[in-house]
Amino acid sequence: MYCKKSFLAVLTIIAATLCSCSDKNSFSVKIENDSHENEMVYIRALVAENEFSTIDSALISNGKANITIEKGKYTEPFYLAFDAASRPFVFFTDNRDLTIKMDNENIANTSVDSDMHKKMDAVNAELSTLMSSDNEQVLLDCIVKNIRENSDNGLGAYLFYKFRRFLGYDMLNELIGGFDGNNGVYVENVRAMIAAMARVQIGQPFTDVVLPDVDGNEAKISDFVGKGELLVIDFWASWCPDCRKDNPEVVLLYNQFKDKGLDILSISFDKKKELWLEAIANDGLVWSNHLSDLRGWDCAAGRTYFINFIPQQVVLDKNGTIVAKPTDINELKAFVSGYFEEK
Numbered sequence: 001m002y003c004k005k006s007f008l009a010v011l012t013i014i015a016a017t018l019c020s021c022s023d024k025n026s027f028s029v030k031i032e033n034d035s036h037e038n039e040m041v042y043i044r045a046l047v048a049e050n051e052f053s054t055i056d057s058a059l060i061s062n063g064k065a066n067i068t069i070e071k072g073k074y075t076e077p078f079y080l081a082f083d084a085a086s087r088p089f090v091f092f093t094d095n096r097d098l099t100i101k102m103d104n105e106n107i108a109n110t111s112v113d114s115d116m117h118k119k120m121d122a123v124n125a126e127l128s129t130l131m132s133s134d135n136e137q138v139l140l141d142c143i144v145k146n147i148r149e150n151s152d153n154g155l156g157a158y159l160f161y162k163f164r165r166f167l168g169y170d171m172l173n174e175l176i177g178g179f180d181g182n183n184g185v186y187v188e189n190v191r192a193m194i195a196a197m198a199r200v201q202i203g204q205p206f207t208d209v210v211l212p213d214v215d216g217n218e219a220k221i222s223d224f225v226g227k228g229e230l231l232v233i234d235f236w237a238s239w240c241p242d243c244r245k246d247n248p249e250v251v252l253l254y255n256q257f258k259d260k261g262l263d264i265l266s267i268s269f270d271k272k273k274e275l276w277l278e279a280i281a282n283d284g285l286v287w288s289n290h291l292s293d294l295r296g297w298d299c300a301a302g303r304t305y306f307i308n309f310i311p312q313q314v315v316l317d318k319n320g321t322i323v324a325k326p327t328d329i330n331e332l333k334a335f336v337s338g339y340f341e342e343k
Helices: 115-132 136-149 154-162 169-179 185-198 241-260 273-282 300-304 329-341
Strands: 026-032 040-048 051-059 064-070 078-082 089-091 098-101 210-212 218-220 230-236 262-268 312-317 322-324
Touching: 026 078, 040 064, 040 185, 051 064, 089 098, 115 136, 115 154, 136 154, 136 169, 154 169, 154 185, 169 185, 210 300, 230 241, 230 300, 230 329, 241 262, 241 329, 312 329, 322 329
Parallel strands: 026 098, 230 262
Antiparallel strands: 026 064, 040 051, 040 078, 078 089, 210 218, 230 312, 312 322
16 A cells, blocks of 8 residues: 555466366466576465465475465465465466466566466456556556456456455446356455445444554544534554645644534554654644554554555544545645534
C-alpha cells in the first residue's frame, strides 16, 4: 500500500504457468533449476487470507526436482518457492504433467509449455503496457475485463483475489456475480471481504477500533463520536507527500467549522513515533485527537475501514453513522461545507 499517487506502482504484474493432461490419478510438476542445487523446493496453495499450506516439497538434485500432485484436488494457482526465495513463482495447473524451467535472472521469464501460461503472458503484457501509460482508469478497466473473461477458470479467480483491494466495493459486488457456484478459496476470500466492506459503507454505523494515542494510552473511535455534529476520521502518515500537502487545507477546514461542530480524528499509518509526532507539530494539526498503532499499512483501523490509499477520510455524524467517504480533499471540503450550510 502507498500514497494515492503511488497507486499504479503497487499493482503487481503477475507471472503464472500451467500444465498438460494425463490419465493418471496424479500429475507431476518437474522443476529445472541450476542455481538452487541441493536446496528444497516447495509447492504451496492458498488456504485462507494470506495463509499458505505446503502441498509437497523435493530436493533439487542435478538441477532437477519432481513433485507429484493429486489430480483434480486443486483447481486454483500454486506457489513455488525455495528456501532462500523472497518471492514465490505463481503457476496454474489443469491436471496435466508440467515442466517448469526456472529463469534465475528474471523469474517472470520462467518457461512453461501450456496454454494458460500463454494466456497469463498476454495479460501481463497488456497490464505492463497500461502501467507505463500512467492512466489509472484504463488500467483498472483492463483488470476488470480480464477478470470477467476468465471468471470460469482459476485465472479469473486469482486476478479477482489479487486485485481485490483496488477494485472498490461497488465493482467487487458487480464482479462477484460472475463467480456464482465458485466456492474456491480465492473467491470465498473475496466474498468475505465484500461482507466486511458492507459494514463500513455510507449509511452504516461506525465500527469501533482501539488504538494508542500519542501518550501510548488506549483510545477508541467511540471516544470521539457524538462530541460534535461531524467527526472526520482522517487517515494519513508523515511519510505520505499527498497527506502533507493536504494537511494545511484540513487545518483550514477545521478552523472554519470547529465552532459549528466539526471535529477531526487523525489516524496515522506511521511506524516511527518520533516522525509521527514531528509531523503533527510541523503541520499544525492542532486538534488533540491523534491515534496510531505504529504498524504502517497494517494499522487496525485502516484494515477495518479498507483504506487502500492515503490521504482518505471517513465522515461520521453525531449518531456515529457513516455519512461520507471522500476520496480527496476537494470532496471532503465540499461535503463538510454543504453539511453545515444546510444546518
